[in-house]
Amino acid sequence: MTPPGTTGTTGAGAVPGGSVVLVGGGPGAADLLTLRAWRALASADVVVTDRLGPVDVLADLPPDVEVVDVGKRPGHHPVPQHEIDAILVEHALRGRRVVRLKGGDPFVYGRGGEEVLACRAAGVPVEVVPGVSSALSVPALAGIPLTHRGTVGAFLVVNGHDPLDAVALAAVRDRTATLVILMGVSMLNEITDQAVTAGADVATPVAVVESGSTRHQRVTRATLGTLARRAADVGVRAPAVVVVGDVAAEGLLTPAGATRPAARPAPAPEPAR
Numbered sequence: 001m002t003p004p005g006t007t008g009t010t011g012a013g014a015v016p017g018g019s020v021v022l023v024g025g026g027p028g029a030a031d032l033l034t035l036r037a038w039r040a041l042a043s044a045d046v047v048v049t050d051r052l053g054p055v056d057v058l059a060d061l062p063p064d065v066e067v068v069d070v071g072k073r074p075g076h077h078p079v080p081q082h083e084i085d086a087i088l089v090e091h092a093l094r095g096r097r098v099v100r101l102k103g104g105d106p107f108v109y110g111r112g113g114e115e116v117l118a119c120r121a122a123g124v125p126v127e128v129v130p131g132v133s134s135a136l137s138v139p140a141l142a143g144i145p146l147t148h149r150g151t152v153g154a155f156l157v158v159n160g161h162d163p164l165d166a167v168a169l170a171a172v173r174d175r176t177a178t179l180v181i182l183m184g185v186s187m188l189n190e191i192t193d194q195a196v197t198a199g200a201d202v203a204t205p206v207a208v209v210e211s212g213s214t215r216h217q218r219v220t221r222a223t224l225g226t227l228a229r230r231a232a233d234v235g236v237r238a239p240a241v242v243v244v245g246d247v248a249a250e251g252l253l254t255p256a257g258a259t260r261p262a263a264r265p266a267p268a269p270e271p272a273r
């Protein structure tokens, strides 16, 4: 595999002997991997990978690179974190260059900190290659700016597993920050109920962006009042980023007075042969 702009030889940052590099792979599209990430992959002996992120690049690794899949997927038991830590350390102690490929950024809900600690505790050199986090990139890919002059000047990233805390609820209620929720698809009812009960306007715009950067990317717009119903109607599925706040309004980046481009007509069917 030859990363763009390199010769495909050993990465400049390679350390002698075994090592672990936590590589943030971005939201999924291979061209959202950084050059440093490509270099780390090009010099790997072992790639320990998740389900999310740029998994397509794995098919292009040289055949002698071992790929260990520790990702969660339906019908596939996730590998517990302590076992992932042990896999990284074991391979590195055998003198191998290990890439731990993760979706987004390793330190944004990625358990990267635990993996760094495990390596350091075992005396294994470890480095982190930051990635393009879905928290920022997936809204951007859907044309949603997290801050927008004159609309909102801050954003807050939270996880949807836990109930929204007082800071997040105040941000939504007072419209002082855009709320970006990861891992929130199964909790959409609870999230909207909580926000409305805390005093947020039911008309607050919400966007759900599924599978950002992939060919399955889809954007669903709603409000706090309509989100749960709308998401059920269209069958919203993980992975998705939920954006709550005025920047999620559909017409935000439509110039005043501009009309929406007409939908392109469907291509004519091919003539029968």
Ligand SMILES: C[S@@+](CC[C@H](N)C(=O)[O-])C[C@H]1O[C@@H](n2cnc3c(N)ncnc32)[C@H](O)[C@@H]1O
Residues within 6 Å of the ligand: 026, 027, 028, 052, 053, 102, 103, 104, 105, 106, 107, 108, 109, 110, 132, 133, 134, 135, 138, 181, 182, 183, 184, 209, 210, 211, 212, 213, 214, 238, 239, 240, 241
């Ligand atoms: C365990 S967190 C990992 C986040 C990751 N470290 C990052 O920085 O993007 C997984 C969550 O990230 C979000 N996510 C990751 N990739 C995504 C994508 N391509 N499209 C939409 N959401 C995504 C979803 O909310 C998903 O449930």
